[in-house]
Amino acid sequence: MSTHDCSDSDMSSDEAEMPLIKFTGETFTPLLSGALFWPAENTLLVADLHLEKMSSFAMHGQLLPPYDTGATLALLPKDIKASGANRVICLGDSFHRDEGPRSLGEQNRQQLNNMIAEVELLWLSGNHDPSPHHLGGTCVNDIDFGNLFLCHEPDKKTHGQIAGHLHPSARIRINGRTTQRPCFVHDERLLIVPAYGVSTGTLNILSHPFEGLFDRNKLKVTMLGKKQLYPVATKYLI
Amino acid sequence: MGAQPLGFVASDYALAIWGVSDLSVMIKSNRLSLENLFSAEMLGDDLEEWLDESSLMKRTFRNCAMISGLIERRHPGKEKTGRQITMNSDLIYDVLYAHEPDHILIEATRRDAAKGLLDIERLGQCLERIRRNIVHMPLGQISPLAVPIMLEIGKEPIFGEGRESAMAEAADELFREAAGH
Structure with missing residues (x-):
């Protein structure tokens, strides 16, 4: 077996707090924020930023605090710095609405510009933000790396697919304790990255929208704790 | 105190706290001090x-x-x-x-x-009143006054160490499974 979440050496060394995700022969480092770092490509993958989510509610007369965009954009530079990535790929639904890029405030635009000055930024289109925009960086539908295919919505057939869209979270019960946290979830074919945006909710990976996507027997789940990541035994999932 | 509490619930007569560790054993062996737990200083x-x-x-x-x-x-x-x-x-x-x-x-x-x-003020007075008057009595079964509270157990969760430990245990199990292969 070559595709264990964490090889024995990972767990026994000081690196126990940094589990690795091995997927289609590539090795990834999941980060506490929900970003996935791909060292071989020096690339940071983030999904479902849902920028301008709160402000889009304001259009309908629901005045929610609009700080989510700034808060999400403030997280990214930290992960870029920590991982040393020189490329960031947003796996779609970067904006909550297709018009989101236009309602972006001056301060948030500056945050983006600062980031674009540092790294190569790629936006994949999502169901919430299908149209390309001119905020900087490159807008594409999906990216094919040969052994890996990056896109927004996961499907049931593509091999080596990395996607977002579903905002996965795992709910486990063990000795009477239940806890539900966002998670990375993958089998040998598909990897789904948790939602990165601060205003996003989650969906249990055992719920209906995930049906038929994963081979339950090959399922690997890495939960985001408060201070560390936990690759968990799937028999505790509920 | 490292007792990894998971939740609590209170009524007019009783307060229930549950955790990962056996709280009663911890109190008995002086690893958990009831005086400190109900100290008025905690209200700060x-x-x-x-x-x-x-x-x-x-x-x-x-x-x-x-x-x-x-x-x-x-x-x-x-x-x-x-x-x-x-x-x-x-x-x-x-x-x-x-x-x-x-x-x-x-x-x-x-x-x-x-x-x-x-009501912080009343709570402070109450804590002052019970100071050094706490009796610890492990019971073999639920006491009558605690029955209503047991029905509400699970109402107020604590998202701290206890919840994290659930993930840590599930991770340990995965490690054991992997090592056993």
Whole structure:
């Protein structure tokens, strides 16, 4: 077996707090924020930023605090710095609405510009933000790396697919304790990255929208704790 | 104190706290001091810090947000309209608390929580009164006054070490499974 979440050496060394995700022969480092770092490509993958989510509610007369965009954009530079990535790929639904890029405030635009000055930024289109925009960086539908295919919505057939869209979270019960946290979830074919945006909710990976996507027997789940990541035994999932 | 509490619930007569460790054994072996646990000093900054992140505050905030018209309650059977978007009020609380801790809704939440759910002053007097008068008695079964509270167990969760330990244990199990192969 070559595709264990964490090889024995990972767990026994000081690196126990940094589990690795091995997927289609590539090795990834999941980060506490929900970003996935791909060292071989020096690339940071983030999904479902849902920028301008709160402000889009304001259009309908629901005045929610609009700080989510700034808060999400403030997280990214930290992960870029920590991982040393020189490329960031947003796996779609970067904006909550297709018009989101236009309602972006001056301060948030500056945050983006600062980031674009540092790294190569790629936006994949999502169901919430299908149209390309001119905020900087490159807008594409999906990216094919040969052994890996990056896109927004996961499907049931593509091999080596990395996607977002579903905002996965795992709910486990063990000795009477239940806890539900966002998670990375993958089998040998598909990897789904948790939602990165601060205003996003989650969906249990055992719920209906995930049906038929994963081979339950090959399922690997890495939960985001408060201070560390936990690759968990799937028999505790509920 | 490292007891990894998972939740608590209180009535007029009783307070129940449950955790990962056997609290009774911890008290017996002096690893957990009831005097410290019920010390009036706990009512200071610690409480405020904990309160601000507790589900108690978030629930109070939900009411405040609803009254102010920030979010709307969804009724079963009623179709969702443009204005009625399911918005997790916990997320709004977190964002608002991080960026505008003095916001009028956060302030209202604090006051509601302080008056409605716990009266700090009375609690302080109570703690003063029971000081050095606490008797620890492990029981073989649930006492009559504790019965109503046992029915409500699970009502007020604590998202701390106890919850993290569930993930840690599930991770240990995965490691054992992998090592056994």
